[in-house]
Amino acid sequence: MTQSTTVQVGRFHTGRLAEGRPQALNAWRFTTDDPEVAARVAALLGGQPQPNEGGGALAHEVLTNRERVRVLMDGPDAAAARMVLWGCEGIIHECDGFEFLSPEEKMGQPCGCPSRLKDRKTAARDGRGPMPSINLTFRIAAEPALGGFHFMTGSWELAAQLPDLTDALERVGGPAVCDLTMELVVFTTKAGRSVCYRRPVVTVLGSPGTVALEAPPPTSPSPSPAPSAPRRRARDRAEPSVQPTPERTCSVDVDAVLLRRAAQALGISDPQEIVVAALSEVVTSQQRAMELARLREHVERIAAIAGQAQALQSADPSLA
Template identity: 35%
Template sequence: MLDIFATDPEAKAAREEREAKFEASKRPDWSFQLRSGKRNGNQPVSLREWRITTPKLETVNALKELFGGVITEAPNGDYALDTDRDRLEVIVDASKIESKLIQWADGLPIHECDGSNYLSPEADKGKPCDCPRLLDDRKEKAKQRRGPKPNIVVPLRFPQDEDLGTGKYTATAWSFAEDLPYVMAQLSRIDGEALCALRLDHIEYEKNGKPQSFTKPVLSVIGSYQDAIAGDPEN
């Protein structure tokens, strides 16, 4: 049997580490996931209203009661709720937000960094990464699939029904990454969990005389969640 790792145990260990991370991430233990896009065949499509996916029928039915919309089937077999909401209020714990840059190949991360230093593999952790210094160059390299792009995981709950459990939104937009330091600064001034809004802003502009548009995901801080509860007469 072919054994290309027989003379290179370090390469074998690095591959096993990537494989373990991939296996751990395939079916994360999230009650639901917010999505700002979907696939139409092999073509990615940005959405103007939030899509929420979940493996649980009772969860998608409860979400439909809260937000309306149409239930369909997601490509991975989960239930998908296409809402008519471009803004959702969510509860966020800043300490649980994870942010990094990742480049994927064949379903596995081949470059993980914080923008300055490698986060994996373990042998390279803490060493300077080879990302360009200028932001525009980083974007261009990622666009050409020669460099990493943002991977920001925001765990969240819905204030309307906390029994639905914890879900997440994974942002890969550069605009979201550019906003994140300012959002984190606002969150740092709040003691405990924050009440936030996740929006899908539809941006229209002209380029070379032709109309263009895109959807921009935005996380905005409303205030302290505990203060919001204290001020709600129903609580």
């Protein structure tokens, strides 16, 4: 069965709407009009079929517990991409990064987009250029007969990966076993703010028969979805700043000497237990990454104050 003849039965998503607000997810969401397909996807990937209240025209949704799904992609055509700039009345600019794809009278002509992806991204942010529109088509490797699925994204990271992805699919020379992953990205901004978000990544593993057709199950249950702030401008959609951080992925490293100095300033006899309790409370929150960073800053400030106090006491014992 080739991708071209496979009936499309549903879509995968990395987010949904909750009470009208965009919500980023830590695991794949699936939507379909077929209740039997929804039930089967839930059996394969976890979660429960339910009426679709998270956005989109399809009637049923499944919030799976998988951040990685093993799929079959049939050749390089399974990763289709274009660059699109939308206006109030529809598409203003559509190209492949080099030549126009529409309208018909401009098809094949140079589109004028910058050659470097970085410059294209800047133009898109400024509202002067198109953004990626990527459509991945695939089947679930563990049950290919279930039908075809697709995932649409405007990810610039995936756009940068596409040449390597299509080359890898071409080398397989037929259906390729791939991992479709919502990869966690954690970084600190120049302002010192901790930011986490998920980006789609496709990894080509090989041909069927040489690779297991079912991805290993998650090591622990995925945390519940964490709502993200509404996006203020359309040009921000490609890079949402979201703070959902699974406990198994992010950790906090606090220096023992720093804790002892902070404990002396606070008059705490057992600093380790106090900090562990505080961290446990923070980790349960939906914005744990930001709160952990703030907690560490507070501990460092306390330690600095304690160090200054000790220095003053050493210089003038009467201050004790």
